[in-house]
């Protein structure tokens with residue numbers, strides 16, 4: 001048997017004014033793709049998985065049309081010489097948004113289907129913050145989505161998707177795929193699988209997966225910062241016992257709907273000003289304050305300086321802000337050496353309409369040695385506040401993101417990160433963790449988001465509509481229940 005794999009993986013806020021372009025993506029192909037740590041597991045199977053193209057990026061704004069078209073063309077081009085194929089594995093995110101397109105994954109996946117033909121099975125893996133559509137469902141045979149947020153089961157999910165494909169191909173079996181969209185959209189920060197009610201909703205998926213005739217059970221929260229017709233939560237089951245799949249999918253969908261009012265933030269939230277007041281009174285450290293509206297790992301821009309501005313105005317000291325994406329300010333620091341002082345304009349460098357810059361006198365503390373200008377990071381001090389400036393948009397999620405800048409988190413009273421829920425490495429350090437419902441392209445305070453333009457009635461944007469679950473079966477599935 002012969003298999004291929006590849007895809008595109010990015011999460012895009014339709015509310016963002018910046019564009020994701022070719023230079024923002026890491027593109028892997030050929031041996032480099034097969035050897036990538038994320039995909040090396042595919043080499044352990046006794047049937048070959050041939051690499052095509054895999055483009056991935058830090059979440060952000062809509063993908064520029066030409067960038068998308070070029071990736072898609074290269075992906076399809078590398079798929080053609082591999083035919084005939086028994087199966088295709090698509091590692092996708094599900095919240096791709098391309099300029100002028102409202103179902104970009106649907107476009108990508110249906111184009112792949114046309115190339116591989118009807119006899120080839122397609123298995124997709126998705127982030128649980130992905131959105132589905134009829135077009136996606138009708139072109140795939142099976143799907144697996146993450147079951148944890150923060151995501152600690154990425155590898156496990158990818159293996160489930162690949163092994164389901166191997167299993168069905170070797171059994172010469174075309175499974176049924178059943179989808180129940182649920183018109184509820186909530187941020188990941190209210191649907192973390194570490195907090196109730198998501199914790200209990202997700203805990204039942206693995207045991208359900210063990211039932212006879214069930215190959216996969218997926219529950220997707222969806223992506224709320226996508227004003228698209230397809231944006232919803234979803235329950236998707238893959239398997240051979242269609243009555244079981246339909247029954248279980250309806251049951252989980254109804255449970256999710258019934259719990260819709262119970263999803264709450266897992267940590268104290270408020271405005272930046274309120275939380276800084278609170279932080280002042282806390283005697284433990286480090287307090288970790290998440291600047292959630294500008295979180296680049298959820299699709300925020302990452303260039304805003306509001307928290308820094310307020311820290312300066314209130315004469316905070318011993319605070320660390322990591323980081324602010326600001327290429328011009330970072331470049332200016334690299335023209336100096338540690339110890340020197342300079343005037344900087346910080347903030348609003350990527351989206352000048354979104355926020356405003358501040359002017360400050362800064363001392364350069366540390367410059368990350370690197371040959372890649374996009375990797376540049378400068379640590380500066382402004383009136384007792386340590387600030388990390390970065391050339392490119394990037395997260396600060398791992399301890400090593402700080403130690404390589406010679407920063408020791410526990411020695412700060414307050415750490416400000418552009419994040420939503422904290423990463424698995426930062427969360428245990430927070431003493432305590434607060435989350436600001438700050439402005440940005442992934443504003444968590446949904447009441448302040450612009451009204452739906454393209455989404456059908458969806459909770460919590462609309463509360464006055466009635467809903468009952470109903471199943472949508474993939475056009476690929478056997479027509480009669482088995």
Ligand SMILES: [Zn+2]
Pocket residue numbers: 127128129151
């Ligand atoms: Zn996610």
